[in-house]
Amino acid sequence: MTIRHALLALLSEGPRYGLQLRQEFEARTGEVWPLNVGQVYTTLQRLERDGLVESDGGDDDGPQKGFKITDEGRAELAAWLRTPPDLSSPPRDELVIKVLVAVELPGVDVHEVVQTHRRYLVQLMQEWTRLKEYAADRDLGFGLAVDAELFRLDAVVRWLDAADGRIKRASLEDRDLPRAPLPKTPRKVVLRP
Amino acid sequence: MTVLELRGVSKVYGEGSAQVHALREVSLSVGEGQLVAVMGPSGSGKSTLLTIAGTLEEPTSGDVLIAGEPVSGMGRDDRARIRRRCLGYVFQDFNLLAGLTVAENVSLPLELDGMPARSAVQCGLRALDELGLRGRAGSFPDELSGGERQRVAIARAVVGDRRLLLADEPSGALDSANGEAVMRLIRAACRRGVAGVVVTHDAQLASWADRVVFLRDGRIVDQTVPASGPESLLTPNP
Ligand SMILES: Nc1ncnc2c1ncn2[C@@H]1O[C@H](COP(=O)(O)OP(=O)(O)O)[C@@H](O)[C@H]1O
Numbered sequence: 067m068t069i070r071h072a073l074l075a076l077l078s079e080g081p082r083y084g085l086q087l088r089q090e091f092e093a094r095t096g097e098v099w100p101l102n103v104g105q106v107y108t109t110l111q112r113l114e115r116d117g118l119v120e121s122d123g124g125d126d127d128g129p130q131k132g133f134k135i136t137d138e139g140r141a142e143l144a145a146w147l148r149t150p151p152d153l154s155s156p157p158r159d160e161l162v163i164k165v166l167v168a169v170e171l172p173g174v175d176v177h178e179v180v181q182t183h184r185r186y187l188v189q190l191m192q193e194w195t196r197l198k199e200y201a202a203d204r205d206l207g208f209g210l211a212v213d214a215e216l217f218r219l220d221a222v223v224r225w226l227d228a229a230d231g232r233i234k235r236a237s238l239e240d241r242d243l244p245r246a247p248l249p250k251t252p253r254k255v256v257l258r259p
Numbered sequence: 260m261t262v263l264e265l266r267g268v269s270k271v272y273g274e275g276s277a278q279v280h281a282l283r284e285v286s287l288s289v290g291e292g293q294l295v296a297v298m299g300p301s302g303s304g305k306s307t308l309l310t311i312a313g314t315l316e317e318p319t320s321g322d323v324l325i326a327g328e329p330v331s332g333m334g335r336d337d338r339a340r341i342r343r344r345c346l347g348y349v350f351q352d353f354n355l356l357a358g359l360t361v362a363e364n365v366s367l368p369l370e371l372d373g374m375p376a377r378s379a380v381q382c383g384l385r386a387l388d389e390l391g392l393r394g395r396a397g398s399f400p401d402e403l404s405g406g407e408r409q410r411v412a413i414a415r416a417v418v419g420d421r422r423l424l425l426a427d428e429p430s431g432a433l434d435s436a437n438g439e440a441v442m443r444l445i446r447a448a449c450r451r452g453v454a455g456v457v458v459t460h461d462a463q464l465a466s467w468a469d470r471v472v473f474l475r476d477g478r479i480v481d482q483t484v485p486a487s488g489p490e491s492l493l494t495p496n497p
């Protein structure tokens with residue numbers, strides 16, 4: 067999430083002071099993403115320059131300077147909420163590369179490598195789930211943010227499970243069968259430099 | 260206090276060339292109030308582990324101890340008594356009896372154990388209360404949603420004074436909200452002192468457990484290490 071749009075969202079509920087914006091942002095995201103004051107003020111300056119927010123005059127940039135959203139700001143926020151994020155080309159995935167390397171390296175037990183990563187991910191998920199168990203019912207924003215984290219990690223675990231099974235099946239099959247040429251595009255997606 | 264202990268448990272099905280080693284030298288111990296999840300691919304031996312822990316099957320070798328008592332030393336009747344009094348099972352397909360109401364389903368294990376019907380129903384209603392199902396006591400299983408049926412199955416598994424809760428893919432056919440509800444109920448039972456073992460291939464469900472054990476080809480190959488601090492692994496990504 068961009069700070070820019072998070073601040074616009076808060077201002078769409080009514081005018082706020084800079085310091086207030088930072089506190090509310092952190093409270094709404096369950097303090098999962100801390101912000102520093104500098105980030106808040108530079109972002110507000112840019113929003114004001116672009117005509118998306120207005121300040122209540124006053125030249126000092128102190129914590130008492132108030133901000134409110136403009137009509138252009140509201141339009142920008144509405145458009146942003148509905149714009150799909152770029153999920154089309156994943157960045158080079160370190161974990162995928164490690165498993166691809168482990169498959170080829172002689173003397174490396176790829177299942178053990180996979181399990182090491184799986185254990186780490188599940189431990190991470192246990193910690194998020196513990197936080198969810200105690201806080202999610204009291205704080206909707208926090209519950210949503212933790213779920214997003216859990217679903218993301220879950221997808222990685224599932225990929226590891228699928229990889230584990232695929233590697234096992236491949237090692238049982240005759241490896242000397244002639245390989246069909248690979249289609250180009252999917253390979254590029256995984257290994258894009 | 261250890262409620263369930265498996266010591267070097269192996270299980271072989273079939274004979275000769277048709278032999279399947281479903282479990283190999285599995286050792287596991289689950290204490291009072293502890294929830295352990297068992298994860299592993301299909302065919303890795305998860306259900307076998309659970310049925311042996313629940314005294315429904317006997318191991319080929321190794322020992323099962325429930326509350327410190329070796330199951331192998333018990334006679335048939337003692338085993339049946341332990342099953343009715345100390346153990347609760349939750350299965351993927353719920354296994355509720357269609358001809359009985361929700362309240363009757365839940366109090367059944369107590370009645371089988373010789374408790375007078377009146378007190379059994381009282382205990383059953385209390386268990387239903389805790390799971391927010393009091394209003395469904397008079398319904399029949401086929402009048403419930405999938406999520407409600409699974410909650411009834413959990414009520415039945417924790418009714419009375421059960422010490423050990425065994426659940427095999429307890430949210431198999433449920434969506435993620437109902438899956439989470441099931442795990443919250445199991446956690447609540449554990450907070451009251453019940454020892455729990457949940458078998459699942461779903462990492463989100465497993466992550467509710469205190470400890471996750473990984474099964475592969477009948478062997479425990481790994482387990483999670485409890486975190487040292489509440490947020491030791493979590494680093495916020497700004
Ligand atoms: N009653 C049985 N007779 C013969 N083989 C069985 C029996 N039960 C399970 N198995 C075999 O034992 C292995 C482990 O099965 P199971 O414990 O059901 O695994 P999981 O629950 O992890 O999918 C599998 O290979 C399965 O085919």
Ligand SMILES: [Mg+2]
Pocket residue numbers: 305306307427
């Ligand atoms: Mg199974």
